Amino acid sequence: MSAKTAIICNSNNPDLAMYFSKKVKCFRDEAYFLANKEIANNLNIGCSSVSKVSGLSFGLIIDSFLAFIVVFKLLFNRVNTVVFDTAHISNLPLAVLCKICGIKLVFTIHDWNPHEGKQQKNVLLYNKFVDKVLANAYITFSKVNTDTKVYQLRLSGFEKQSPAQPDGYYLFFGRIEPYKGLRHLVSIAKAMHEKGLPEKIIVAGRGEDNSIDELEALPNVEVINRFISDQELDGLLKGAIATLLPYDSATQSGVILHSYSYSKPVVAFDVGALHEYINDGVSGILVEHGNTSLFTEKMHYINENYDFFMSGVESEFKEFDDNALERQYKALLESLKR
Structure with missing residues (x-):
């Protein structure tokens, strides 16, 4: 059995979950998928997180212990690369264990320079920790300046809707x-x-x-x-x-x-x-x-x-x-x- 890439979505954001579900549909046989409990149940894939929010919570504590089980599953399935499909605090304990086990880590970053707002400081801390300690490569959706390997993609995955005339x-x-x-x-x-x-x-x-x-x-x-x-x-x-x-x-x-x-x-x-x-x-x-x-x-x-x-x-x-x-x-x- 050849080595595989795992794609993990710990966020339960509806839009991000929609993009993720389409990747599962297209590449279920080519990659190993794990997700937040709610998404995992809907898509019949493995669970990597039970947290309902991306922040300090009891769910994060559970996810920190769950990370050991997830890493065992990754190694058992001969996964050598993990793609974190969304930014989420529960990525971190799992990523640290993956790093220790020699698994390559690719982080998807939507907001390289965080926007002004309540989450700005948290996102900045997350990005800095990932950049200095964990990331072997990034997936981004716009140009960024970094010495780390970057796979630049374009946002996509939208279904065409029937056009209608405007209403003023x-x-x-x-x-x-x-x-x-x-x-x-x-x-x-x-x-x-x-x-x-x-x-x-x-x-x-x-x-x-x-x-x-x-x-x-x-x-x-x-x-x-x-x-x-x-x-x-x-x-x-x-x-x-x-x-x-x-x-x-x-x-x-x-x-x-x-x-x-x-x-x-x-x-x-x-x-x-x-x-x-x-x-x-x-x-x-x-x-x-x-x-x-x-x-x-x-x-x-x-x-x-x-x-x-x-x-x-x-x-x-x-x-x-x-x-x-x-x-x-x-x-x-x-x-x-x-």
Whole structure:
């Protein structure tokens, strides 16, 4: 029996679990899969974690003991490389034991430079410990500067949805975080109102931000500050003209690809690695950071040329669909065998 690669997902984040499940479906015979208990039960694979949160908890203590059993299973199955598919604190005790046993460790890092917010310090500590002590290689989804081996992939694994005509609004969706620039939407919405543009902005997602009260007071903004179900988001995306990303910082964003899957273009500030996912003038428009006046103009431009941008998104989507995910991870697994 030849050596294998194991892919482990200790996170129970719904989006990350969705990507992981697709890898299991495609490569169940080529890799050894383990996951958080909930995901493992759903996919009929081995369990590597019982933690319900990525933080200090009783679940982490259990996971630290569970790590010994998991390492035994890895060695029994002749695993010589472990890919941690998500960032999670329960990766650490298992990774330390794998390191001691000579198993190569590949860490998936979505946020190389952590965003401003409650988890910023924790993510930074995790990244530093992994970098200095554990990692033999990384999987990233944007360019990073490091001397360690990097497998740079693109976010992918989205299913194409049936396109629908817009219903007079722009959409901002996803968890509300300080780095996502809601304060810019205040200026943008006011500029729209001053120009007499009839469209509105819908902000859909749970979180805290100092600009929420001001946004709620504007006549052309609707704020839905709560958890948004997949079914509700489906309806919101179908009716949107475009998705707005007035972010102050970013690495990459699943919001972009989720929008593409509905044939919806995006308008975004040109920050971080967003330019690697937006073909400017084709699948959306990039705007100089902070230039809310130009941002508003480009929103209107997309609305006036909606069919053109919808076609542009559809031509780009093949780079981010299920087939793209399968191609990338097939090549990755081949590379890890060498």
